[in-house]
Amino acid sequence: MDSLLSSTPLQFQFQFSCKFPTTKAFVAKSQPQSLRTSPPTTLRLFATSQAEASPTVGTSSSSIPSEMKAWTYSDYGGPEVLKLDSNFAVPPLNDDQVLIRVAAAALNPVDSKRRSGKFKATDSPLPTVPGYDVAGVVVKVGAEVKSFKEGDEVYGFISSHPLEGPKQFGSLAEFTAVEETLLAPKPKNLDFAAAAGLPLAVETAYEGLERAGFSEGKSILVLGGAGGVGSLVVQLAKQVFGASKVAATSSAPKVEFLKSLGVDLAIDYTKENFEDLPEKFDVVFDAVGQGDKAVKVVKEGGSVVVLTGAVTPPGFRFVVTSNAETLKKLNPYLESGKVKPVVDPKGPFPFDKVSEAFAYLETSRATGKIVICPIP
Secondary structure (H helix, E strand, O other), rough: OEEEEEEHOOOOEEEEOOOOOOOEEEEOOOOOOOOOOOOOOEEEEEOOOOOOOOOOOOOOHHHHHEEEEEEEEEEOOOHHHHHEEEEEOOOOOOOOEEEEEOOOEEHHHHHHHHHHHHHHOOOOOOEOOOOEEEEEEEEEOOOOOOOOOOOOEEEEEEEOOOOOOOEEEEOOEEEEEEEEHHEEEEEOOOOHHHHOOOOOHHHHHHHHHHHHHOOOOOOOEOOOOOOHHHHHHHHHHHHOOOEEEEEEEEOOOHHHHHHHOOEEEEEEEEEOOHHHHOOOOOEEOOOOOHHHHHHHHHHEEEEEEEOOOOOOOEOOOOOOOOOHHHHHHHHHHHHHHHOOOOOOOOOEEEEEHHHHHHHHOOOOOOOEEEEEEEOO
């Protein structure tokens, strides 16, 4: 277990582990649904298991430092604009917020788009500390906070509206301040790295299925089923909503991985055009930007959820509204192992490799989520 901070004058000590639970961990290899201990190079699905030992927290609100390590950018652009600042001010705490000692964070496409300036008109002032997904330990609570106390392990998506007035100080730092309404208790069976990869992806997957009117007995086709959102759409459709049939697309190396998630029909898009399928689906969930083709395989009266790219009727796009209620609702499925986080096998990336993690995110080749852990 790596010691992340030992500051004797401040009596401030944390220990966070990014080792993954190995009991009943699913891996995607050449054979379907193989059960074994996951080596570092395989795709990881986290099943119910005993999590690593909890971090040791020996601190009080009076011993929180005034400065921290944080990734920042002061200009919009590519990954090269990111800088690691070792003397960045710890964010102030509002009455309705908790201060989190960050153990792990995860990257999302919205992080890259924001950094490149696509949302400049509604963005917070620069410099920005990027990062929306977080998992960590509460070290201080605001005067109005009722749900959490110091020492609680939490996770969440830190901005209620990620595109309109997002937080200036995100999760790619040692500390971040978050409203209690955006946080949920971390699932007990998951370590911080696994939990950090969940919030935005699982909230997007769940809200998209709800808005599409998905329900028990319906069928769904997921475009990009091995991605961060797609892998959770597959699992939620099957395990939470009671889908009658789940189909999903991926490249050839990830077909067996789709089957390990519970996909009934895995489609290798390099060999087969999904739009030519004879059957139609009640819902098509497009996570890759193929809305014009997606509408060709939806049943009359069905819905097409589009996360990126052009929207063709009956397709629709939405921007997820973050709140902790979805996470709390799904925690039992996560703790039972029915729904499992998926972390890309190249990670977790260490804190000093955030620029490299962003560059990898922008290749669009990740399986599951790109996680940063430990921090720092």
